[in-house]
Amino acid sequence: MAWAVFLILSFLCIGSVAAMILSRNQAHNALFLVLSFSSLGGLFGLLDAPFAAAVQVLVYAGAIMVLFLFAIMMFNLRGELPVRVKKTRLAFTVGLGTILLAELLLAGRKLVLGSPGAASAAGGDTARLGHFLFSDYLYAFEITSLLILAALVGALALAGKREGS
Amino acid sequence: MLADVLIVLVKVVLTLIWTLLLALFLTWVERKESAVLQDRIGANRASVFGLRVFGLFQPFADAIKMLFKEDFAPSFSQRFLHWLAPAMSFFFVAVTMVAVPFGDAVRLFGRRIPLQVVDLNAALLFMLAMLSLGIYGILIGGWASRSRFALIGSLRGAAQLISYEVALGISLVGLIMVFPSLRLSKIVEFQGGMLFGFLPKWGIFLQPLGFAVFFLAGLAETKRTPFDMPEGESEIIGFYTEYGGLKFGLFMFTDFLEVILLSALATTLFFGGWQVPWLGAGGFVFPWGGNLKFAPWAVTVLQVLSFNLKVFFFCWLQILFRWTYPRFRYDQVMDFGWKVLVPLGVVNILATGLILAAR
Numbered sequence: 001m002a003w004a005v006f007l008i009l010s011f012l013c014i015g016s017v018a019a020m021i022l023s024r025n026q027a028h029n030a031l032f033l034v035l036s037f038s039s040l041g042g043l044f045g046l047l048d049a050p051f052a053a054a055v056q057v058l059v060y061a062g063a064i065m066v067l068f069l070f071a072i073m074m075f076n077l078r079g080e081l082p083v084r085v086k087k088t089r090l091a092f093t094v095g096l097g098t099i100l101l102a103e104l105l106l107a108g109r110k111l112v113l114g115s116p117g118a119a120s121a122a123g124g125d126t127a128r129l130g131h132f133l134f135s136d137y138l139y140a141f142e143i144t145s146l147l148i149l150a151a152l153v154g155a156l157a158l159a160g161k162r163e164g165s
Numbered sequence: 166m167l168a169d170v171l172i173v174l175v176k177v178v179l180t181l182i183w184t185l186l187l188a189l190f191l192t193w194v195e196r197k198e199s200a201v202l203q204d205r206i207g208a209n210r211a212s213v214f215g216l217r218v219f220g221l222f223q224p225f226a227d228a229i230k231m232l233f234k235e236d237f238a239p240s241f242s243q244r245f246l247h248w249l250a251p252a253m254s255f256f257f258v259a260v261t262m263v264a265v266p267f268g269d270a271v272r273l274f275g276r277r278i279p280l281q282v283v284d285l286n287a288a289l290l291f292m293l294a295m296l297s298l299g300i301y302g303i304l305i306g307g308w309a310s311r312s313r314f315a316l317i318g319s320l321r322g323a324a325q326l327i328s329y330e331v332a333l334g335i336s337l338v339g340l341i342m343v344f345p346s347l348r349l350s351k352i353v354e355f356q357g358g359m360l361f362g363f364l365p366k367w368g369i370f371l372q373p374l375g376f377a378v379f380f381l382a383g384l385a386e387t388k389r390t391p392f393d394m395p396e397g398e399s400e401i402i403g404f405y406t407e408y409g410g411l412k413f414g415l416f417m418f419t420d421f422l423e424v425i426l427l428s429a430l431a432t433t434l435f436f437g438g439w440q441v442p443w444l445g446a447g448g449f450v451f452p453w454g455g456n457l458k459f460a461p462w463a464v465t466v467l468q469v470l471s472f473n474l475k476v477f478f479f480c481w482l483q484i485l486f487r488w489t490y491p492r493f494r495y496d497q498v499m500d501f502g503w504k505v506l507v508p509l510g511v512v513n514i515l516a517t518g519l520i521l522a523a524r
Contacts (some may be wrong), residue, residue: 027308030247034301041294062297063327066304070323073308073316126287126347136234 013039030069037061051126106144168276176282177263182448183453184262184300186191188421189224191480195421196223198481199488234410239310242407246309251408251415254302255314258422261295263325264288265429267351268331268439268469272461280439280469289341289350292430293334296386300326302419303395317406321495322395328502329385329392339517340434343371353438357445365442365453368435374513375433378506383431384486385502387423391490428479439468469476 013036020032037060045053133141193208197219200207203454209220216222238247268280285291292333300323315449344352358366369376385392396403432438443449444467459467493501 027201031301031305035392038298050286051290054294057294058290058297061332062294064301066297066300066327069301069308070320073304077516095261126290 002046008128009039009046012036013043022078026072030055030065030072031066034061034065037065051129171283172278173275174354176280178263180265180267180282183260184193184259184422184425185479187425187476188418190226191421191424192224193221193486194481195484196220197334198484202485202488210437223252225457228414231411231414234368236411237409241311241409243309243311247407248412250302250306250309251405251412252302253301253305254419255415255422257295257299261292261426263468264291264349265433266353266438267472268465271465273302277430278466279350279464281452284348285348287347289337289347289352292426293330293356295335296333296426297327297330299312299419301430302416306408306416307404310404312407312462314401315404315406317401318397318406321406325388325392325394326386327501329382329506332378332382332502332506332510334384335507336375336382336513337434338510339372339375339513340368340379342514342517342521349422349433349438353433353440356437356442359452359485364438365437367437367440372435372511372517374516376431378510378513379435380427380431383427384483387420387427387483389420389483390487391493392498393492394495394496397492424480424483425476427483428476431479432472432475437471439472441471444468456516 016032016035016039020029020036021030023032038057041053041056041061043053044050044056197207199205205219208223209217211217211220211222211226214223218403239243263282264281264285266284267329270277272278278338301494303319303322303326305319307315309324310316341347344355346352346355356365356367362368365372388395396405405413408416443451444459444463444464445465446462447455451457
Protein backbone atom coordinates (compact mmCIF):
# COMPACT_ATOMS: atom_id res chain seq x y z
CA MET A 1 0.00 0.00 0.00
CA ALA A 2 2.64 2.51 1.11
CA TRP A 3 4.80 1.33 -1.80
CA ALA A 4 2.10 2.07 -4.32
CA VAL A 5 1.56 5.56 -2.92
CA PHE A 6 5.31 6.12 -2.87
CA LEU A 7 5.68 5.07 -6.50
CA ILE A 8 2.77 7.24 -7.66
CA LEU A 9 4.03 10.26 -5.77
CA SER A 10 7.63 9.93 -6.89
CA PHE A 11 6.65 9.47 -10.54
CA LEU A 12 4.34 12.46 -10.24
CA CYS A 13 7.12 14.52 -8.68
CA ILE A 14 9.81 13.64 -11.21
CA GLY A 15 7.41 13.68 -14.15
CA SER A 16 6.08 17.11 -13.34
CA VAL A 17 9.61 18.49 -12.97
CA ALA A 18 10.49 17.05 -16.38
CA ALA A 19 7.30 18.52 -17.85
CA MET A 20 8.17 21.85 -16.28
CA ILE A 21 11.58 21.88 -17.98
CA LEU A 22 10.14 20.82 -21.34
CA SER A 23 7.11 23.10 -21.39
CA ARG A 24 7.37 26.51 -23.07
CA ASN A 25 4.48 28.29 -21.44
CA GLN A 26 5.58 30.07 -18.25
CA ALA A 27 2.26 29.65 -16.45
CA HIS A 28 2.27 25.92 -17.22
CA ASN A 29 5.84 25.74 -15.91
CA ALA A 30 4.75 27.26 -12.62
CA LEU A 31 1.77 24.90 -12.35
CA PHE A 32 3.95 21.85 -12.98
CA LEU A 33 6.29 23.07 -10.26
CA VAL A 34 3.31 23.35 -7.91
CA LEU A 35 2.41 19.75 -8.70
CA SER A 36 5.93 18.57 -7.98
CA PHE A 37 6.07 20.51 -4.69
CA SER A 38 2.75 19.05 -3.63
CA SER A 39 3.79 15.50 -4.40
CA LEU A 40 7.03 16.14 -2.53
CA GLY A 41 4.86 17.17 0.43
CA GLY A 42 3.02 13.89 0.06
CA LEU A 43 6.34 12.02 0.14
CA PHE A 44 7.24 13.81 3.38
CA GLY A 45 3.91 12.74 4.80
CA LEU A 46 4.69 9.17 3.80
CA LEU A 47 7.96 9.43 5.75
CA ASP A 48 6.01 10.14 8.97
CA ALA A 49 6.90 13.82 8.93
CA PRO A 50 3.48 15.52 8.93
CA PHE A 51 4.87 18.88 9.97
CA ALA A 52 7.40 18.98 7.14
CA ALA A 53 4.70 17.79 4.73
CA ALA A 54 2.22 20.47 5.75
CA VAL A 55 4.84 23.21 5.67
CA GLN A 56 6.13 22.08 2.28
CA VAL A 57 2.65 22.43 0.81
CA LEU A 58 1.74 25.54 2.81
CA VAL A 59 4.88 27.53 2.09
CA TYR A 60 6.19 26.32 -1.26
CA ALA A 61 3.10 25.18 -3.13
CA GLY A 62 0.66 27.48 -1.37
CA ALA A 63 2.47 30.77 -0.92
CA ILE A 64 5.65 31.10 -2.97
CA MET A 65 4.29 29.58 -6.15
CA VAL A 66 1.12 31.65 -5.90
CA LEU A 67 3.29 34.76 -5.96
CA PHE A 68 5.25 33.36 -8.92
CA LEU A 69 2.10 32.61 -10.83
CA PHE A 70 0.71 35.99 -9.86
CA ALA A 71 3.72 37.75 -11.36
CA ILE A 72 3.66 35.58 -14.51
CA MET A 73 -0.02 36.25 -15.10
CA MET A 74 0.32 39.94 -14.33
CA PHE A 75 3.22 40.66 -16.68
CA ASN A 76 2.36 38.12 -19.35
CA LEU A 77 5.96 37.78 -20.59
CA ARG A 78 6.24 36.89 -24.24
CA GLY A 79 9.66 37.88 -25.59
CA GLU A 80 12.29 35.25 -26.36
CA LEU A 81 15.93 35.80 -25.46
CA PRO A 82 18.48 36.42 -28.23
CA VAL A 83 20.41 33.30 -29.30
CA ARG A 84 23.81 34.57 -28.06
CA VAL A 85 22.47 35.15 -24.54
CA LYS A 86 20.77 31.79 -24.66
CA LYS A 87 24.05 30.01 -25.50
CA THR A 88 26.02 31.63 -22.68
CA ARG A 89 23.19 30.84 -20.30
CA LEU A 90 23.14 27.23 -21.44
CA ALA A 91 26.87 26.93 -20.74
CA PHE A 92 26.39 28.41 -17.29
CA THR A 93 23.43 26.16 -16.60
CA VAL A 94 25.28 22.99 -17.56
CA GLY A 95 28.34 23.97 -15.52
CA LEU A 96 26.42 24.93 -12.39
CA GLY A 97 24.13 21.95 -12.75
CA THR A 98 27.07 19.55 -12.86
CA ILE A 99 28.59 21.11 -9.75
CA LEU A 100 25.25 20.94 -7.92
CA LEU A 101 24.76 17.31 -8.90
CA ALA A 102 28.26 16.43 -7.66
CA GLU A 103 27.61 18.21 -4.37
CA LEU A 104 24.28 16.46 -3.93
CA LEU A 105 25.83 13.07 -4.61
CA LEU A 106 28.65 13.78 -2.14
CA ALA A 107 26.22 14.96 0.53
CA GLY A 108 23.74 12.19 -0.14
CA ARG A 109 26.27 9.36 -0.11
CA LYS A 110 26.19 9.15 3.67
CA LEU A 111 22.39 9.35 3.79
CA VAL A 112 21.94 6.57 1.27
CA LEU A 113 24.49 4.29 2.88
CA GLY A 114 23.69 5.18 6.49
CA SER A 115 20.72 3.91 8.43
CA PRO A 116 17.47 5.82 7.91
CA GLY A 117 16.33 5.30 11.50
CA ALA A 118 18.25 8.25 12.92
CA ALA A 119 16.59 10.79 10.65
CA SER A 120 13.03 9.72 11.32
CA ALA A 121 13.39 9.63 15.10
CA ALA A 122 12.67 13.35 15.54
CA GLY A 123 10.98 14.11 12.24
CA GLY A 124 7.39 13.44 13.17
CA ASP A 125 6.72 15.42 16.27
CA THR A 126 6.07 19.13 15.76
CA ALA A 127 6.96 20.11 19.31
CA ARG A 128 10.31 18.33 19.21
CA LEU A 129 11.08 19.80 15.81
CA GLY A 130 10.42 23.28 17.16
CA HIS A 131 12.61 22.54 20.14
CA PHE A 132 15.47 21.43 17.88
CA LEU A 133 15.12 24.50 15.66
CA PHE A 134 15.36 26.89 18.59
CA SER A 135 18.11 25.12 20.53
CA ASP A 136 20.57 22.93 18.60
CA TYR A 137 20.06 24.54 15.20
CA LEU A 138 19.41 28.10 16.38
CA TYR A 139 22.39 29.62 14.54
CA ALA A 140 21.60 27.92 11.24
CA PHE A 141 17.97 28.97 11.62
CA GLU A 142 18.78 32.61 12.36
CA ILE A 143 21.40 32.84 9.60
CA THR A 144 18.87 31.47 7.11
CA SER A 145 16.29 34.04 8.11
CA LEU A 146 18.93 36.78 7.81
CA LEU A 147 19.72 35.53 4.30
CA ILE A 148 16.06 35.69 3.32
CA LEU A 149 15.77 39.18 4.78
CA ALA A 150 18.86 40.29 2.83
CA ALA A 151 17.38 38.93 -0.40
CA LEU A 152 14.15 40.77 0.33
CA VAL A 153 15.93 44.07 0.96
CA GLY A 154 17.99 43.56 -2.18
CA ALA A 155 14.91 42.95 -4.29
CA LEU A 156 13.25 46.04 -2.86
CA ALA A 157 16.35 48.16 -3.57
CA LEU A 158 16.51 46.91 -7.18
CA ALA A 159 12.82 47.53 -7.77
CA GLY A 160 12.88 50.92 -6.07
CA LYS A 161 15.76 52.26 -8.11
CA ARG A 162 13.93 51.82 -11.39
CA GLU A 163 10.98 53.68 -10.03
CA GLY A 164 13.03 56.69 -8.88
CA SER A 165 15.00 57.32 -12.09
CA MET B 166 -8.16 -4.67 7.95
CA LEU B 167 -11.18 -4.80 5.66
CA ALA B 168 -13.42 -3.54 8.45
CA ASP B 169 -11.07 -0.58 9.05
CA VAL B 170 -11.14 0.39 5.39
CA LEU B 171 -14.90 0.06 5.36
CA ILE B 172 -15.29 2.24 8.44
CA VAL B 173 -13.12 4.98 6.94
CA LEU B 174 -15.06 4.77 3.69
CA VAL B 175 -18.39 5.10 5.47
CA LYS B 176 -17.08 8.05 7.47
CA VAL B 177 -15.81 9.79 4.31
CA VAL B 178 -19.16 9.36 2.60
CA LEU B 179 -21.10 10.53 5.64
CA THR B 180 -18.88 13.60 6.06
CA LEU B 181 -19.28 14.48 2.39
CA ILE B 182 -23.06 14.07 2.57
CA TRP B 183 -23.20 16.21 5.71
CA THR B 184 -21.12 18.93 4.08
CA LEU B 185 -22.98 18.96 0.78
CA LEU B 186 -26.42 18.89 2.39
CA LEU B 187 -25.47 21.70 4.73
CA ALA B 188 -24.13 23.72 1.78
CA LEU B 189 -27.35 23.15 -0.15
CA PHE B 190 -29.34 24.17 2.89
CA LEU B 191 -27.17 27.28 3.26
CA THR B 192 -28.08 28.50 -0.22
CA TRP B 193 -31.68 28.46 1.02
CA VAL B 194 -30.74 30.17 4.29
CA GLU B 195 -28.90 32.85 2.34
CA ARG B 196 -31.92 33.56 0.16
CA LYS B 197 -34.32 33.62 3.07
CA GLU B 198 -32.10 35.60 5.42
CA SER B 199 -31.38 38.25 2.79
CA ALA B 200 -35.09 38.39 2.01
CA VAL B 201 -36.04 38.93 5.63
CA LEU B 202 -33.33 41.58 6.02
CA GLN B 203 -34.63 43.41 2.96
CA ASP B 204 -38.30 43.03 3.87
CA ARG B 205 -39.01 40.57 1.08
CA ILE B 206 -40.46 37.07 1.17
CA GLY B 207 -37.75 35.27 -0.78
CA ALA B 208 -37.83 32.02 -2.70
CA ASN B 209 -41.01 30.16 -1.78
CA ARG B 210 -42.36 28.69 -5.02
CA ALA B 211 -40.44 25.42 -5.43
CA SER B 212 -42.71 22.61 -4.34
CA VAL B 213 -42.93 18.83 -4.30
CA PHE B 214 -46.55 17.64 -4.85
CA GLY B 215 -47.77 21.06 -3.79
CA LEU B 216 -45.73 20.97 -0.60
CA ARG B 217 -43.76 24.20 -0.27
CA VAL B 218 -42.21 24.21 3.25
CA PHE B 219 -40.95 27.83 2.98
CA GLY B 220 -39.20 27.13 -0.30
CA LEU B 221 -36.96 24.49 1.24
CA PHE B 222 -36.92 22.59 -2.08
CA GLN B 223 -35.46 25.61 -3.88
CA PRO B 224 -31.81 24.42 -3.58
CA PHE B 225 -32.70 21.12 -5.25
CA ALA B 226 -34.46 22.95 -8.07
CA ASP B 227 -31.36 25.16 -8.47
CA ALA B 228 -29.08 22.14 -8.50
CA ILE B 229 -31.17 20.39 -11.17
CA LYS B 230 -31.22 23.54 -13.27
CA MET B 231 -27.43 23.88 -13.10
CA LEU B 232 -26.88 20.22 -13.92
CA PHE B 233 -28.85 20.48 -17.14
CA LYS B 234 -27.35 23.72 -18.39
CA GLU B 235 -25.02 23.63 -21.37
CA ASP B 236 -21.42 22.97 -20.42
CA PHE B 237 -19.98 26.06 -22.06
CA ALA B 238 -16.34 27.06 -22.49
CA PRO B 239 -15.32 30.05 -24.62
CA SER B 240 -13.33 29.21 -27.75
CA PHE B 241 -10.38 31.36 -26.65
CA SER B 242 -10.02 29.70 -23.26
CA GLN B 243 -7.44 27.12 -22.24
CA ARG B 244 -9.71 24.10 -22.24
CA PHE B 245 -8.05 21.81 -19.72
CA LEU B 246 -7.21 24.47 -17.15
CA HIS B 247 -10.61 26.07 -17.61
CA TRP B 248 -12.15 22.75 -16.65
CA LEU B 249 -9.65 22.04 -13.88
CA ALA B 250 -10.06 25.33 -11.97
CA PRO B 251 -13.54 24.81 -10.44
CA ALA B 252 -12.71 21.21 -9.60
CA MET B 253 -9.54 22.30 -7.77
CA SER B 254 -11.37 25.06 -5.98
CA PHE B 255 -14.01 22.63 -4.75
CA PHE B 256 -11.69 19.76 -3.92
CA PHE B 257 -9.26 21.61 -1.68
CA VAL B 258 -12.03 23.04 0.48
CA ALA B 259 -14.03 19.81 0.65
CA VAL B 260 -10.99 17.72 1.60
CA THR B 261 -10.31 19.80 4.73
CA MET B 262 -13.53 18.51 6.29
CA VAL B 263 -11.73 15.20 6.70
CA ALA B 264 -9.89 16.48 9.76
CA VAL B 265 -12.86 17.99 11.59
CA PRO B 266 -13.95 16.06 14.70
CA PHE B 267 -17.74 15.75 14.79
CA GLY B 268 -17.87 14.10 18.17
CA ASP B 269 -16.08 11.94 20.69
CA ALA B 270 -15.35 8.29 19.93
CA VAL B 271 -18.27 5.85 20.05
CA ARG B 272 -18.13 2.16 20.88
CA LEU B 273 -19.76 -0.06 18.27
CA PHE B 274 -19.37 -3.85 18.10
CA GLY B 275 -16.40 -3.72 20.46
CA ARG B 276 -14.56 -1.17 18.36
CA ARG B 277 -13.65 2.37 19.29
CA ILE B 278 -14.71 4.57 16.40
CA PRO B 279 -13.77 8.26 16.59
CA LEU B 280 -16.33 10.51 14.89
CA GLN B 281 -13.64 12.04 12.70
CA VAL B 282 -12.40 10.69 9.39
CA VAL B 283 -8.68 10.91 10.09
CA ASP B 284 -6.95 12.21 13.18
CA LEU B 285 -3.94 13.89 11.55
CA ASN B 286 -0.89 14.75 13.61
CA ALA B 287 -0.57 18.29 12.22
CA ALA B 288 -4.25 18.71 11.36
CA LEU B 289 -4.30 22.47 11.83
CA LEU B 290 -1.40 22.95 9.43
CA PHE B 291 -2.97 20.48 7.00
CA MET B 292 -6.11 22.59 6.87
CA LEU B 293 -4.17 25.80 6.32
CA ALA B 294 -2.13 24.09 3.60
CA MET B 295 -5.23 22.88 1.77
CA LEU B 296 -6.80 26.34 2.07
CA SER B 297 -3.71 27.90 0.55
CA LEU B 298 -3.88 25.46 -2.36
CA GLY B 299 -7.47 26.54 -2.93
CA ILE B 300 -6.16 29.87 -4.25
CA TYR B 301 -5.08 28.09 -7.43
CA GLY B 302 -8.69 27.46 -8.37
CA ILE B 303 -9.31 31.21 -8.54
CA LEU B 304 -5.98 32.07 -10.12
CA ILE B 305 -6.16 29.41 -12.84
CA GLY B 306 -9.85 30.01 -13.44
CA GLY B 307 -9.34 33.67 -14.25
CA TRP B 308 -6.20 33.12 -16.27
CA ALA B 309 -7.44 30.18 -18.33
CA SER B 310 -10.56 32.17 -19.29
CA ARG B 311 -8.36 34.62 -21.21
CA SER B 312 -10.72 37.42 -20.34
CA ARG B 313 -9.68 40.79 -18.90
CA PHE B 314 -12.35 40.95 -16.22
CA ALA B 315 -11.75 37.40 -15.13
CA LEU B 316 -8.00 38.02 -14.89
CA ILE B 317 -8.49 41.19 -12.83
CA GLY B 318 -10.80 39.25 -10.52
CA SER B 319 -8.40 36.37 -10.08
CA LEU B 320 -5.40 38.61 -9.45
CA ARG B 321 -7.35 40.59 -6.87
CA GLY B 322 -8.49 37.35 -5.30
CA ALA B 323 -5.02 35.87 -5.10
CA ALA B 324 -3.56 39.01 -3.56
CA GLN B 325 -6.36 39.22 -1.01
CA LEU B 326 -6.30 35.56 -0.03
CA ILE B 327 -2.55 35.40 0.37
CA SER B 328 -2.55 38.56 2.50
CA TYR B 329 -5.23 37.27 4.81
CA GLU B 330 -3.62 33.88 5.06
CA VAL B 331 -0.77 35.61 6.87
CA ALA B 332 -3.20 37.13 9.37
CA LEU B 333 -5.02 33.80 9.73
CA GLY B 334 -1.78 31.94 10.42
CA ILE B 335 -0.58 34.52 12.94
CA SER B 336 -3.90 34.52 14.78
CA LEU B 337 -3.58 30.78 15.33
CA VAL B 338 -0.04 30.93 16.77
CA GLY B 339 -1.30 32.16 20.14
CA LEU B 340 -3.81 29.32 20.19
CA ILE B 341 -1.13 26.74 19.44
CA MET B 342 0.95 28.15 22.31
CA VAL B 343 -1.93 27.58 24.75
CA PHE B 344 -3.14 24.24 23.43
CA PRO B 345 -1.10 21.08 23.92
CA SER B 346 -1.18 19.73 20.36
CA LEU B 347 -1.91 20.41 16.71
CA ARG B 348 -4.24 17.40 16.66
CA LEU B 349 -7.81 18.61 16.47
CA SER B 350 -9.07 15.74 18.62
CA LYS B 351 -6.60 16.67 21.38
CA ILE B 352 -7.52 20.34 21.05
CA VAL B 353 -11.21 19.59 21.56
CA GLU B 354 -10.47 17.22 24.43
CA PHE B 355 -8.38 19.91 26.12
CA GLN B 356 -11.29 22.35 25.89
CA GLY B 357 -13.38 20.04 28.08
CA GLY B 358 -11.44 21.27 31.13
CA MET B 359 -12.54 24.07 33.44
CA LEU B 360 -11.22 27.57 33.99
CA PHE B 361 -11.57 28.91 37.58
CA GLY B 362 -13.75 25.90 38.30
CA PHE B 363 -16.81 26.98 36.35
CA LEU B 364 -15.89 28.46 32.95
CA PRO B 365 -15.36 25.91 30.17
CA LYS B 366 -11.76 26.05 28.93
CA TRP B 367 -12.79 27.11 25.42
CA GLY B 368 -10.41 28.89 23.07
CA ILE B 369 -12.57 32.02 23.08
CA PHE B 370 -11.93 32.53 26.82
CA LEU B 371 -8.20 31.79 26.49
CA GLN B 372 -7.65 33.74 23.27
CA PRO B 373 -10.32 36.44 22.82
CA LEU B 374 -8.12 38.68 20.66
CA GLY B 375 -6.93 35.65 18.71
CA PHE B 376 -10.52 34.75 17.92
CA ALA B 377 -11.33 38.27 16.69
CA VAL B 378 -8.35 38.26 14.33
CA PHE B 379 -9.05 34.68 13.24
CA PHE B 380 -12.69 35.26 12.46
CA LEU B 381 -12.16 38.51 10.57
CA ALA B 382 -9.30 37.03 8.54
CA GLY B 383 -11.46 33.96 7.94
CA LEU B 384 -14.31 36.13 6.67
CA ALA B 385 -11.90 37.66 4.18
CA GLU B 386 -10.75 34.16 3.17
CA THR B 387 -14.31 33.15 2.29
CA LYS B 388 -14.31 36.14 -0.13
CA ARG B 389 -17.94 37.00 0.50
CA THR B 390 -19.46 40.42 0.48
CA PRO B 391 -17.61 42.78 2.75
CA PHE B 392 -14.48 41.25 1.21
CA ASP B 393 -15.71 40.19 -2.21
CA MET B 394 -12.92 41.83 -4.19
CA PRO B 395 -12.51 38.86 -6.58
CA GLU B 396 -16.20 39.06 -7.58
CA GLY B 397 -17.57 42.53 -6.96
CA GLU B 398 -20.69 41.98 -9.06
CA SER B 399 -21.19 45.69 -9.61
CA GLU B 400 -17.56 46.44 -10.58
CA ILE B 401 -16.06 43.47 -12.37
CA ILE B 402 -17.94 40.25 -12.74
CA GLY B 403 -15.12 38.31 -11.24
CA PHE B 404 -12.90 35.37 -11.90
CA TYR B 405 -15.82 33.23 -13.07
CA THR B 406 -16.99 35.63 -15.79
CA GLU B 407 -16.51 32.98 -18.47
CA TYR B 408 -18.09 30.16 -16.51
CA GLY B 409 -21.61 28.83 -16.69
CA GLY B 410 -23.69 25.88 -15.68
CA LEU B 411 -22.25 23.31 -13.33
CA LYS B 412 -18.74 24.77 -13.42
CA PHE B 413 -20.02 28.10 -12.17
CA GLY B 414 -22.14 26.14 -9.72
CA LEU B 415 -19.03 24.49 -8.31
CA PHE B 416 -17.41 27.89 -7.72
CA MET B 417 -20.55 29.12 -5.98
CA PHE B 418 -20.79 25.94 -3.96
CA THR B 419 -17.18 26.34 -2.90
CA ASP B 420 -18.10 29.66 -1.33
CA PHE B 421 -20.67 27.94 0.85
CA LEU B 422 -18.24 25.15 1.69
CA GLU B 423 -15.80 27.82 2.84
CA VAL B 424 -18.48 29.28 5.08
CA ILE B 425 -19.03 25.83 6.59
CA LEU B 426 -15.30 25.26 6.94
CA LEU B 427 -14.75 28.57 8.73
CA SER B 428 -17.67 27.79 11.04
CA ALA B 429 -16.33 24.31 11.75
CA LEU B 430 -12.86 25.70 12.44
CA ALA B 431 -14.15 28.47 14.70
CA THR B 432 -16.24 25.89 16.56
CA THR B 433 -13.43 23.38 16.90
CA LEU B 434 -10.68 25.80 17.86
CA PHE B 435 -12.48 28.46 19.87
CA PHE B 436 -15.84 27.11 20.99
CA GLY B 437 -15.01 23.68 22.30
CA GLY B 438 -15.87 21.63 19.22
CA TRP B 439 -18.32 18.95 20.30
CA GLN B 440 -17.99 19.80 24.00
CA VAL B 441 -21.13 20.76 25.88
CA PRO B 442 -20.41 22.91 28.96
CA TRP B 443 -20.17 20.76 32.10
CA LEU B 444 -21.13 17.59 30.22
CA GLY B 445 -18.72 14.77 31.02
CA ALA B 446 -18.73 11.10 30.06
CA GLY B 447 -21.38 10.24 32.68
CA GLY B 448 -23.63 13.28 32.31
CA PHE B 449 -23.79 16.88 33.48
CA VAL B 450 -21.82 17.93 36.55
CA PHE B 451 -22.81 21.50 37.36
CA PRO B 452 -20.36 23.81 39.14
CA TRP B 453 -23.12 24.96 41.51
CA GLY B 454 -23.57 21.41 42.69
CA GLY B 455 -25.98 18.80 41.50
CA ASN B 456 -25.65 16.59 38.46
CA LEU B 457 -27.72 15.02 35.76
CA LYS B 458 -26.99 11.43 34.72
CA PHE B 459 -27.10 10.45 31.05
CA ALA B 460 -26.57 7.20 29.20
CA PRO B 461 -23.38 7.11 27.05
CA TRP B 462 -25.33 7.16 23.78
CA ALA B 463 -27.30 10.20 24.93
CA VAL B 464 -24.05 11.98 25.76
CA THR B 465 -22.70 11.27 22.28
CA VAL B 466 -25.90 12.49 20.65
CA LEU B 467 -25.80 15.68 22.72
CA GLN B 468 -22.17 16.26 21.75
CA VAL B 469 -22.76 15.82 18.02
CA LEU B 470 -25.83 18.04 18.33
CA SER B 471 -23.78 20.68 20.12
CA PHE B 472 -21.17 20.68 17.34
CA ASN B 473 -23.88 21.04 14.71
CA LEU B 474 -25.62 23.85 16.57
CA LYS B 475 -22.41 25.83 16.90
CA VAL B 476 -21.61 25.35 13.22
CA PHE B 477 -25.14 26.45 12.25
CA PHE B 478 -24.77 29.52 14.43
CA PHE B 479 -21.55 30.61 12.74
CA CYS B 480 -22.97 29.95 9.28
CA TRP B 481 -25.95 32.13 10.17
CA LEU B 482 -23.64 34.82 11.55
CA GLN B 483 -21.57 34.89 8.37
CA ILE B 484 -24.64 35.23 6.17
CA LEU B 485 -25.80 38.04 8.43
CA PHE B 486 -22.41 39.74 7.94
CA ARG B 487 -22.74 39.39 4.20
CA TRP B 488 -26.11 41.10 4.03
CA THR B 489 -25.28 43.80 6.57
CA TYR B 490 -22.03 45.34 5.40
CA PRO B 491 -21.26 47.03 2.08
CA ARG B 492 -18.18 46.06 0.11
CA PHE B 493 -14.82 47.52 1.14
CA ARG B 494 -12.65 49.41 -1.30
CA TYR B 495 -9.64 47.41 -2.48
CA ASP B 496 -7.09 49.54 -0.62
CA GLN B 497 -9.22 49.32 2.53
CA VAL B 498 -9.14 45.53 2.32
CA MET B 499 -5.35 45.50 1.99
CA ASP B 500 -4.87 48.09 4.76
CA PHE B 501 -7.18 46.19 7.10
CA GLY B 502 -5.30 42.96 6.54
CA TRP B 503 -1.74 44.18 6.78
CA LYS B 504 -2.03 47.20 9.10
CA VAL B 505 -4.71 46.05 11.54
CA LEU B 506 -5.04 42.27 11.66
CA VAL B 507 -1.37 41.29 11.33
CA PRO B 508 -0.15 43.71 14.05
CA LEU B 509 -3.02 42.66 16.32
CA GLY B 510 -2.07 39.04 15.77
CA VAL B 511 1.53 39.80 16.72
CA VAL B 512 0.38 41.65 19.85
CA ASN B 513 -1.71 38.60 20.70
CA ILE B 514 1.33 36.34 20.38
CA LEU B 515 3.42 38.63 22.60
CA ALA B 516 0.69 38.90 25.25
CA THR B 517 0.15 35.14 25.24
CA GLY B 518 3.88 34.56 25.59
CA LEU B 519 4.14 37.02 28.50
CA ILE B 520 1.23 35.42 30.34
CA LEU B 521 2.58 31.92 29.77
CA ALA B 522 6.03 32.98 30.97
CA ALA B 523 4.68 34.78 34.07
CA ARG B 524 2.65 31.78 35.17
